[in-house]
Structures are given as structure tokens and as C-alpha cells.
Amino acid sequence: MKILTKGNYYGTQRSELSFNGIVVSKYHYTEPQTAWHYHENPYFMYVLQGNMIDGNARTKTLCPIGSLMYNNWQEVHYGVKESKEASGFHLEFERDWLKQKGIDHHVLEGSQLIEDPQIHVLFGKLYSELMFPDPDNEISVELLVLQICDRLSHRKEMETTGTPGWISSLKELLHYDSNDLTLQYLSDQLQVHPVHISRAVPKYLSSSLGEYMRQQRLKKAIPFLLDPNFSLTEVAYIAGFYDQSHFHRVFKEYFRMTPSMYRKRILKNGIC
Incomplete structure (x- = not known):
């Protein structure tokens, strides 16, 4: 071996x-x-x-x-x-x-x-x-x-300490559901009160619900941002941002540079 x-x-x-x-x-x-x-x-x-x-x-x-x-x-x-x-x-x-x-x-x-x-x-x-x-x-x-x-x-x-069963279901929705993920929609799908969701999320996801959703969009965006065949507008749409300006604002908040700057930095040295 x-x-x-x-x-x-x-x-x-x-x-x-x-x-x-x-x-x-x-x-x-x-x-x-x-x-x-x-x-x-x-x-x-x-x-x-x-x-x-x-x-x-x-x-x-x-x-x-x-x-x-x-x-x-x-x-x-x-x-x-x-x-x-x-x-x-x-x-x-x-x-x-x-x-x-x-x-x-x-x-x-x-x-x-x-x-x-x-x-x-x-x-x-x-x-x-x-x-x-x-x-x-x-x-x-x-x-x-x-x-x-x-x-x-x-x-x-x-x-180790255990989490409510609905937290796993919540993650599935946040990762894969393409619908408009409002708090009420999540509550209806999970059969959990909105207030209970808002109180539990920071404990089990270590972030607010909005922050987790923004990071999930960035997660989707990064691999397409590394591919020059996709325009920034297309990347924003695929990742679920409202528009390119929304993508620009959120990306800069987390990476301290714009998506365009990040792409140029990466592609200057090549993906492969």
C-alpha cells in the first residue's frame, strides 16, 4: 500500500x-x-x-x-x-x-x-x-x-451534544432548495415556529440565518468565479444573488475585494 x-x-x-x-x-x-x-x-x-x-x-x-x-x-x-x-x-x-x-x-x-x-x-x-x-x-x-x-x-x-432533528433538515433547505427562502417558508417546511428558528440558528449554525445564507451563495459562486467562461452576471445569477451589485457587495464584505479583483488575482496565475 x-x-x-x-x-x-x-x-x-x-x-x-x-x-x-x-x-x-x-x-x-x-x-x-x-x-x-x-x-x-x-x-x-x-x-x-x-x-x-x-x-x-x-x-x-x-x-x-x-x-x-x-x-x-x-x-x-x-x-x-x-x-x-x-x-x-x-x-x-x-x-x-x-x-x-x-x-x-x-x-x-x-x-x-x-x-x-x-x-x-x-x-x-x-x-x-x-x-x-x-x-x-x-x-x-x-x-x-x-x-x-x-x-x-x-x-x-x-x-456530540446533539442537535434537534430539524436542524439537519434546515441545512438541506439552505443548501439545496431553489425557492425564495423566507423565514415563513422555512417555518412551513420544517413545521417549526419562526421565533424558535431564529433563536436556535445562532447556536447550531454559529451565525445568523441571513449570514449563513449569504455564505451559502458565496460557496456556490466561488467555483464559477474561477471559470472565465462565466460572466460575473451569470455567476451572480447561478449563486442566487439578486443581481450583480448584490453579489459585488456581499463578496467584498467577506473577501475585502470585488469578485472581479478576486478573479483577476486567481486567473493571473492560472486555475490549473
């Missing part, structure tokens, strides 16, 4: 930033299917281009563009390229780094597809840091990684 060591993945490396036990890298995937293998360190894969399948002994997970997959260092798995072109962005950290930062390794157990839009937004910022290196990269990247781990820790805590 092949073990992939720190910073190594199947494919062609396009860029890498490594420091203090953290590695962020970008790879162009070249093989139709990899051999079964596992990694020396835990890592996340964000699919930048194409469609991938991540398979292990239990299941196969479809990972289209914009997917965020986490794989534990103990997880034996393989990858399949389902499209002609495919590339991905990786965040990897040594297990000693977790200890140094006081992060419980149980937070990162198992392998899973990450749907949380807050984590996707953090990865969008992380990718931008990799694409535009400057003297402050190290501290910026480390801060973002700590925020990602903190968010995962919160998710783990909620799983």
Missing part, C-alpha cells in the same frame, strides 16, 4: 506554499484512477476544475467542481477523474502541528464531504493567499487554518 508523504499527491504539482507544518498546494490531476493509498498527514481537497470521485472501503463520493473533501491520514482511498481536465487545491497539516496548537485530533477523524458554507468561504480566502504570495502569507494562512479547525471543532461539539 503506497503512503503519500507530506506535500505529495497524484498528478502534476503547479504550486506550493509550505511552512510551520502547513502545506497548501495546487495539483493538476493526470491519472484516470489512482491506486489505493493513504496519506502521511490529514488534508483537505478543494476541486477547482472538473469532476472527481473519492472512494474508500465504505463508499464512493462524487466531488464535482467546488466540492471540499476531507481525508483523514488513516483513510485508505483512491481517486477517479470523471472529466478530461481536473485540478485541485490541497490544505495539509502535520499531526504535530495539531498538538502544538492544542487542537484535539478527534476533530479531524474520519473522511467526509464538507458542506458547511463558512468553511468554503475560508477556503476561498486561503486559495487567494496561495495565488498572491506576499510577506504576510504565513500569518494569514495559519490564521485561516486555525479558523477552519475551530469551525470543525464546533461541528464536532454539536454532533
Whole structure:
């Protein structure tokens, strides 16, 4: 069984930033299917281009563009390229780094597809840091990684303490329902009083309902923003923003730059 060591993945490396036990890298995937293998360190894969399948002994997970997959260092798995072109962005950290930062390794157990839009937004910022290196990269990247781990820790805590069953249903609606998601609509679908929803959401989603919905739209927007074949108007529409000015305003609030500036920064160095 092949073990992939720190910073190594199947494919062609396009860029890498490594420091203090953290590695962020970008790879162009070249093989139709990899051999079964596992990694020396835990890592996340964000699919930048194409469609991938991540398979292990239990299941196969479809990972289209914009997917965020986490794989534990103990997880034996393989990858399949389902499209002609495919590339991905990786965040990897040594297990000693977790200890140094006081992060419980149980937070990162198992392998899973990450749907949380807050984590996707953090990865969008992380990718931008990799694409535009400057003297402050190290501290910026480390801060973002700590925020990602903190968010995962919160998710783990909620799983341990238990959440109302309707919270999972709420997330499904927020992630996949294409209707106009008013509070009353959510209340009708969940059969939960609007006041109860508004009180519970900050506890279980760590944000207001409006903030979670905005981040979900940004999550949808990022992979299309990385594709120059889509205009900014099209990206705004696909992601569910009211118009391009709404997209511009929300994106700038979270990324401190406009969608156009973000796209130029990324495409200057190429997606693949």
C-alpha cells in the first residue's frame, strides 16, 4: 500500500506554499484512477476544475467542481477523474502541528464531504493567499487554518451534544432548495415556529440565518468565479444573488475585494 508523504499527491504539482507544518498546494490531476493509498498527514481537497470521485472501503463520493473533501491520514482511498481536465487545491497539516496548537485530533477523524458554507468561504480566502504570495502569507494562512479547525471543532461539539432533528433538515433547505427562502417558508417546511428558528440558528449554525445564507451563495459562486467562461452576471445569477451589485457587495464584505479583483488575482496565475 503506497503512503503519500507530506506535500505529495497524484498528478502534476503547479504550486506550493509550505511552512510551520502547513502545506497548501495546487495539483493538476493526470491519472484516470489512482491506486489505493493513504496519506502521511490529514488534508483537505478543494476541486477547482472538473469532476472527481473519492472512494474508500465504505463508499464512493462524487466531488464535482467546488466540492471540499476531507481525508483523514488513516483513510485508505483512491481517486477517479470523471472529466478530461481536473485540478485541485490541497490544505495539509502535520499531526504535530495539531498538538502544538492544542487542537484535539478527534476533530479531524474520519473522511467526509464538507458542506458547511463558512468553511468554503475560508477556503476561498486561503486559495487567494496561495495565488498572491506576499510577506504576510504565513500569518494569514495559519490564521485561516486555525479558523477552519475551530469551525470543525464546533461541528464536532454539536454532533456530540446533539442537535434537534430539524436542524439537519434546515441545512438541506439552505443548501439545496431553489425557492425564495423566507423565514415563513422555512417555518412551513420544517413545521417549526419562526421565533424558535431564529433563536436556535445562532447556536447550531454559529451565525445568523441571513449570514449563513449569504455564505451559502458565496460557496456556490466561488467555483464559477474561477471559470472565465462565466460572466460575473451569470455567476451572480447561478449563486442566487439578486443581481450583480448584490453579489459585488456581499463578496467584498467577506473577501475585502470585488469578485472581479478576486478573479483577476486567481486567473493571473492560472486555475490549473
